[in-house]
Amino acid sequence: MFVTTYLRRELRHRKRQAVFTALGLAVAIGTVISVASASSGAAKAQSTVLKSLYGVGTDISVTVPWSKETGAPGHMVQPGDTAQQLDFLDSPAMGLLDASSVPSIAGARGVSAAVGALILQDTKFDMPAAQPKPGQPEPQMTPPKQVTVDGVDPARTRPGPLAAATVSAGRGFGAADTTADVALVSTNYANANSLHLGGTVTVAKHAFTIVGLVDVPQNADPRDVYLPLARAQAVGELSGKVNTVYVTATSAADVDTAAKAIKALQPRAAVTTADSLAKAVTGSLADTAKLADNLGRWLSVAVLAAAFAMASLLTITSVSRRVREFGTLKALGWPTRRVTGQIMAEAAATGAIGAALGVGLGFAGAAVITRVAPALNASVASSPGSKPVQGMIISGDQGQAPTTQGFDAPDSVHTIVVHLTAAVTLGAVVLAVALALAGGLIAGGFGSWRAARMRPAEALARVE
């Protein structure tokens, strides 16, 4: 084909023009790909955060905000004549739901599975005597030791916090554990507290045999101890209650339908979806995601516009310099369409070179972003809608009226650290290549317009 011969010759002999135009487009394309991959990396990191909070397979979580009506009765403790060793389970941050609401949620429209759990806090606390014995030093208040305890259905761990857990020693839960005094302990907690497989862990003064050590995926919101739901309800004196329901929707498209149906069933509940949670995520990850979305988009548009303008200008200049050449072609009887076709082919080829270079730059840019991106943290309330101050410690001094002191439930806000991985997606590459070609064609369009306007006689009259 003569067009391709001519094209090759032009690109080879007008290398500088082609290289400048292609490089301009390549920089723009590289920026677009880098920004898009940073943006999708941030989105992926966010979804990792959300997944790790609620476990794989959870589309919706249902909790009830704490209030006097929905909360557990609480434990009133007062200093007595002697020192007391307290150990009780509580649902301090979250309101309670009847366990019977779980099957009704499971039957809601758009819901494929619903599993109830009871997230509790075990508080171990040495309460000194009200009146210290004469001669003994004034007792010091020691802060309570708190352990997070999750009562889960041993027969069904998916969806739920254990869905993505791996058993590092022993075994996981099974249906036979429903009423057994057995516990799974997170490996970290076991290591920190010298607990061993086959040993026991004490929760609310009850001993549970440790049958497994589990790891939940990195960044997740691990509990220290997992108990069979029925046992957790019993020792927590919360029979027939749950405080979190993990829900899987029938499909990703049904999440909103399911959330609405659940809200209708449980008007007081906080129904949290990945979408609504994403909005509640704060911290550097959220900022990065916003940055990638907003600034990145504008940066991409600006760089693209600059590259397109540069490519167009260079092409127009080149066409103007080649006026005599195109005039000659017209004198040879080349139709205008053939001449402009030649210009378009050259511009498209330049665009394609720009696209190829740009994709390379984009991969490099994404790699650099991944390399230099600092660890990002995402903060999210574990039970949206709950009031922030949860626990109560009641203490008294030498016969004085007991004072109350609030403290934050330790897990009411999760901060999860993730690393941003800017991965180049096929979509981004396709988009970028399309943009580079579009840039080339726009430039070629300007050049063609310039060439089509030339009168051949004038073009020939021009002496270089």
Next chain:
Amino acid sequence: MYELTTVTKDYVRDDRRVLALQGVSLTVDDGDWLAVQGPTGQGKSTLLQLLGALSRPTSGTVKLDGQDLSQLPDASLTRLRAESIGFVFQFFNLLPTLTAQENVEAALVPLKVSAKERRRRAAQTLESVGLADRAAHLPSELSGGQQQRVAIARALVKEPRVLLADEPTGNLDHDTAGEIIALLEARWREQALTVVLVTHDNAIAQRAGRVAVMRKGRLTVTPPTMRQGVAES
């Protein structure tokens, strides 16, 4: 072949009107060799562009074989140029990035000629102008005379009916100019070619069958004479 009747051509630029041709009437018969002379800026190139269907007259008619070119649509003029008209220019106007061979091929691109045939004809025509061994060279690698030979090959490869040459030797030394004219004359004799040639060179003009002088947009044709120049050479 050509019949021009009171042709005028105005150029308007920056609100200034240049009357480049002011009523030119001219007949060119098939097989004629017409030389056009005249001082600079008098309308010679303008006349050639009208003959070559590169522009349209402001008034009057330019008939080629009875067809009024001023009435034909652009597409027909383009096809006419592609099939029937060969141009040779003072500055050769070769496409700088293409080889000699490809420059010649470019003239066949708008015609329905297969790539193979195109290559064969271009090579053959290059050979006929004595440049077979320079086919792969770029214009910048050729001398002025060689470049003009390539341009002539490009003009002739389509076997046009008319060759329009605008000062084809204007950029060449005397000897090379003579060679180029001799080459044109040979082709003119061999093919049933009509030639209109603009030149400042009296010697070259005298070799023509007819000489026309362009002055201030008007053409004076000297009566046909014996082509002594050719006879002598």
